[in-house]
Amino acid sequence: MTVSHKEANLTDQQALDIYFSMLRARRVDERLWLLNRSGKIPFVISCQGQEAAQIGAAYALDLTKDYLAPYYRDLGVVLEAGMTIQDVMLNAFAKAEDPNSGGRQMQAHWGQRKNRILSGSSPVTTQVVHAAGVALAGRMKRDDFYTFVSLGEGSSNQGDFHEGLNFIGVHQLPVITFVENNQYAISTPYDRQVASATVAQRATSYNMPGEVVDGTDPIATYIAVKKARESGRPALIEALCQRLTPHSSDDDHRIYRTTEELEDDKQKDGLHHYEQYLVEQGLLTEELKAEMEATLKREINEATTYAEQAPYGSVEDNLRYVYAEGEKL
Amino acid sequence: MRTISYIEAINEAMREEMQRDENVFVLGEDVGKKGGVFRATDGLYDEFGEDRVLDTPLAESAIAGVAVGAAMYGMKPIAEMQFADFILPAVNQIISEAAKMRYRSNNDWSCPLVVRAPFGGGVHGGLYHSQSVEAIFANQPGLKIVVPSNPADAKGLLKAAIRDPDPVLYFEHKKAYRLLKGEVPNEDYVVPIGKADVKRSGEDLTVITYGLMVDQTLKVAEELQEEQDISVHVLDLRTIYPLDQEAIIEAARKTGKVLLITEDNKEGSIIGEVAAIVAEHCLFDLDAPIKRLAAPDAPSMPYAQSLEKDFMVTPDQIEAAIVELAAF
Numbered sequence: 068m069t070v071s072h073k074e075a076n077l078t079d080q081q082a083l084d085i086y087f088s089m090l091r092a093r094r095v096d097e098r099l100w101l102l103n104r105s106g107k108i109p110f111v112i113s114c115q116g117q118e119a120a121q122i123g124a125a126y127a128l129d130l131t132k133d134y135l136a137p138y139y140r141d142l143g144v145v146l147e148a149g150m151t152i153q154d155v156m157l158n159a160f161a162k163a164e165d166p167n168s169g170g171r172q173m174q175a176h177w178g179q180r181k182n183r184i185l186s187g188s189s190p191v192t193t194q195v196v197h198a199a200g201v202a203l204a205g206r207m208k209r210d211d212f213y214t215f216v217s218l219g220e221g222s223s224n225q226g227d228f229h230e231g232l233n234f235i236g237v238h239q240l241p242v243i244t245f246v247e248n249n250q251y252a253i254s255t256p257y258d259r260q261v262a263s264a265t266v267a268q269r270a271t272s273y274n275m276p277g278e279v280v281d282g283t284d285p286i287a288t289y290i291a292v293k294k295a296r297e298s299g300r301p302a303l304i305e306a307l308c309q310r311l312t313p314h315s316s317d318d319d320h321r322i323y324r325t326t327e328e329l330e331d332d333k334q335k336d337g338l339h340h341y342e343q344y345l346v347e348q349g350l351l352t353e354e355l356k357a358e359m360e361a362t363l364k365r366e367i368n369e370a371t372t373y374a375e376q377a378p379y380g381s382v383e384d385n386l387r388y389v390y391a392e393g394e395k396l
Numbered sequence: 397m398r399t400i401s402y403i404e405a406i407n408e409a410m411r412e413e414m415q416r417d418e419n420v421f422v423l424g425e426d427v428g429k430k431g432g433v434f435r436a437t438d439g440l441y442d443e444f445g446e447d448r449v450l451d452t453p454l455a456e457s458a459i460a461g462v463a464v465g466a467a468m469y470g471m472k473p474i475a476e477m478q479f480a481d482f483i484l485p486a487v488n489q490i491i492s493e494a495a496k497m498r499y500r501s502n503n504d505w506s507c508p509l510v511v512r513a514p515f516g517g518g519v520h521g522g523l524y525h526s527q528s529v530e531a532i533f534a535n536q537p538g539l540k541i542v543v544p545s546n547p548a549d550a551k552g553l554l555k556a557a558i559r560d561p562d563p564v565l566y567f568e569h570k571k572a573y574r575l576l577k578g579e580v581p582n583e584d585y586v587v588p589i590g591k592a593d594v595k596r597s598g599e600d601l602t603v604i605t606y607g608l609m610v611d612q613t614l615k616v617a618e619e620l621q622e623e624q625d626i627s628v629h630v631l632d633l634r635t636i637y638p639l640d641q642e643a644i645i646e647a648a649r650k651t652g653k654v655l656l657i658t659e660d661n662k663e664g665s666i667i668g669e670v671a672a673i674v675a676e677h678c679l680f681d682l683d684a685p686i687k688r689l690a691a692p693d694a695p696s697m698p699y700a701q702s703l704e705k706d707f708m709v710t711p712d713q714i715e716a717a718i719v720e721l722a723a724f
Contacts, residue, residue: 200465
């Protein structure tokens with residue numbers, strides 16, 4: 068960590084909490100892959116390699132009131148925002164109780180109103196303009212909160228990225244746009260996706276600060292997002308991460324990535340580095356780590372069992388909610 | 397009752413709904429100080445201020461998408477597309493996002509917004525200021541699409557659209573803006589979405605249409621009644637998605653002869669779906685094949701006056717089609 072947690076005004080306990088959240092996202096994600104490979108869930112898309120960025124950012128928000136427009140890799144963000152492991156498993160098994168969509172959408176299409184997580188779709192980057200709309204509405208109602216919208220670097224080429232950030236910039240809306248740059252848009256590397264050296268430098272065009280942070284360092288990411296949140300202005304933050312898995316369970320990244328590159332990415336794993344840091348700081352002991360792992364294993368096991376046994380949505384309800392039911396003009 | 401124009405009716409509907417509900421606001425290109433390129437939002441900026449009558453950057457996907465976000469927050473946005481022809485960059489936001497929001501979130505989120513868009517030809521607008529684009533959206537469950545044919549419907553349907561808990565596309569005919577005048581009630585009222593309306597009762601044949609074609613058909617029908625004693629029943633669809641099947645079936649059965657009119661290109665248009673409904677339900681009630689009158693299957697109408705006229709569905713064509721069908 069280039070800056071210590073104490074220099075970032077984080078207590079020892081907060082530093083450990085951040086670690087636990089990162090570990091939780093990783094272990095849940097790993098379980099999802101196991102379930103997919105054993106044929107129990109049809110699809111998984113991953114957060115592995117991006118936990119430090121996600122938890123560092125989420126930790127800097129006020130999750131009692133901020134609005135979130137996450138993208139499909141943001142397992143760490145939604146867990147931090149209040150979605151439970153059981154919710155995530157219900158989503159993965161596509162069961163009726165899935166709070167995101169009741170089993171209608173594919174895995175990781177997040178959305179949960181009670182935690183102010185906007186419902187997302189599969190066409191990427193549509194959420195950037197939604198974030199602008201939420202922030203605009205909040206300003207009109209004089210409500211005090213920030214909107215956090217995240218996406219991948221490949222998605223930053225979509226028109227909605229430009230239209231959304233320009234709108235946010237024109238109205239100087241309190242929106243943090245968080246690009247999790249994991250270097251690949253499925254198989255296409257950064258230099259074939261983005262013309263500029265960084266995504267963050269595009270911020271200049273939108274009259275907002277742009278900053279590149281080490282997305283494998285949760286404290287550095289926390290500091291950047293915290294600073295943006297305290298500025299009262301919009302910000303574009305690009306967190307440099309690695310994608311430690313294929314794009315999705317339907318992809319094989321060995322087709323387009325070398326063994327050396329994949330090995331190199333593993334060495335950069337933010338979870339591992341942050342764990343070492345906490346050990347060096349004398350905060351994370353073997354006992355504590357084992358306790359965290361045991362807690363997570365128990366929770367994940369319980370959630371998996373619950374979700375696997377939970378019923379699917381009934382076919383009687385399959386066509387409901389195309390339009391509002393029972394609401395009057 | 398008062399007599400006002402179609403565009404005044406639209407303006408009044410927005411003004412009254414903005415007075416009634418502080419969550420209603422308008423956003424779009426040049427809707428503020430200028431009051432819109434057609435002046436549909438005239439006076440609203442002065443009355444409600446720049447926050448509630450918001451001039452947006454020239455970016456249609458943002459206009460629709462910002463409206464989606466604001467609607468998710470609890471506002472009731474009215475997003476104006478300057479011309480229906482320019483709605484295409486916003487289609488992803490309308491179809492992938494607004495239309496599916498309630499369904500995909502299993503009723504957790506909703507998206508109560510209105511997209512207003514001036515459509516239709518006959519104003520020397522050339523290819524890109526004349527089109528009827530409604531069919532693009534008319535197989536997207538989650539959306540409702542309305543097209544008013546007179547000032548009273550324009551006002552009542554817009555009020556209903558603004559109060560609706562789901563996304564509504566409101567296509568207003570730009571040639572009708574100042575051409576059509578009519579009586580509107582003085583008191584607050586809505587025209588229910590989803591209900592077609594019999595605009596003229598008749599016995600010999602049924603015309604089913606919407607938009608500006610309703611007014612043209614009514615004029616032709618009146619002449620034909622006087623001159624040739626042909627009694628024409630006219631059903632105005634008003635809501636073109638989802639269609640009012642019951643009213644369509646009833647109107648078709650009433651006369652047994654059905655003429656369907658749209659100013660959109662013929663193939664894949666709204667009236668093709670109306671024809672399917674009639675064919676499915678009324679085969680043994682029909683005394684003649686279903687007849688369709690529409691614009692040709694060329695991309696859009698030309699700019700040159702004579703060529704534009706050639707492209708459009710005209711009162712003469714409507715008259716000829718009615719006379720031919722009546723004689724079948």
